[in-house]
Amino acid sequence: ETGVTQTPRHLVMGMTNKKSLKCEQHLGHNAMYWYKQSAKKPLELMFVYSLEERVENNSVPSRFSPECPNSSHLFLHLHTLQPEDSALYLCASSQFSNTEAFFGQGTRLTVV
Amino acid sequence: DQQVKQNSPSLSVQEGRISILNCDYTNSMFDYFLWYKKYPAEGPTFLISISSIKDKNEDGRFTVFLNKSAKHLSLHIVPSQPGDSAVYFCAAYLADKLIFGTGTRLQVFP
Numbered sequence A: 001e002t003g004v005t006q007t008p009r010h011l012v013m014g015m016t017n018k019k020s021l022k023c024e025q026h027l028g029h030n031a032m033y034w035y036k037q038s039a040k041k042p043l044e045l046m047f048v049y050s051l052e053e054r055v056e057n058n059s060v061p062s063r064f065s066p067e068c069p070n071s072s073h074l075f076l077h078l079h080t081l082q083p084e085d086s087a088l089y090l091c092a093s094s095q096f097s098n099t100e101a102f103f104g105q106g107t108r109l110t111v112v
Numbered sequence B: 001d002q003q004v005k006q007n008s009p010s011l012s013v014q015e016g017r018i019s020i021l022n023c024d025y026t027n028s029m030f031d032y033f034l035w036y037k038k039y040p041a042e043g044p045t046f047l048i049s050i051s052s053i054k055d056k057n058e059d060g061r062f063t064v065f066l067n068k069s070a071k072h073l074s075l076h077i078v079p080s081q082p083g084d085s086a087v088y089f090c091a092a093y094l095a096d097k098l099i100f101g102t103g104t105r106l107q108v109f110p
Helices: none
Strands: A004-007 A010-013 A018-025 A031-037 A044-050 A053-057 A064-070 A073-079 A087-094 A107-111 B010-014 B019-025 B032-038 B045-051 B056-059 B062-067 B072-077 B086-094 B097-100 B104-109
Touching: A004 A087, A010 A018, A018 A031, A018 A087, A031 A073, A044 A064, A044 A073, A044 B097, A053 A064, B010 B019, B019 B032, B019 B086, B019 B104, B032 B062, B045 B056, B045 B062, B045 B072, B072 B086
Parallel strands: A010 A107, B010 B104
Antiparallel strands: A004 A018, A018 A073, A031 A044, A031 A087, A044 A053, A064 A073, A087 A107, B019 B072, B032 B045, B032 B086, B056 B062, B062 B072, B086 B097, B086 B104
């Protein structure tokens, strides 16, 4: 139990679908992150939210849309994805920068 | 332009011996470094960290060394155990960004 919960754990979606990934943390952290891990690639930072404000958008395509309604919740809205977007999507949170980040279990996304 | 690099994709070590995982970085502005361990289909779990003002941090079987002049850090695991078999990522903070290396798969055999 890491304190960071991601749902769903697995998701299969068509290229025309709209879906959302959810991340929840009850650690009292102020920063939340979305990462993407593709096969044989490093963990790629997608978005950073600090105190509910987006501070980083790492050149992510607009078909990925994050939302942080409060400090405990982070969403990643998905629409018109491509098969190459299939990956493990990981959420993390940390108290501040320069402190250890805790990760959720990830959502395994398959785009068909 | 990978700013955090782990040049060894895999490492195999006998149980009881020392495992040394290496990491190089290119940006001297990184000021906090971390090691994570990851099992398949799970999120990374935090192992140990080190601030740029230190050159060594120890926690049980895990020790991280930082050589700022060489922009190099290493993770020592001693003694290695079969349960240590996993992928290990080094990571570094640059402002609010936590940037990860490519990972090294460690296998500890009996």
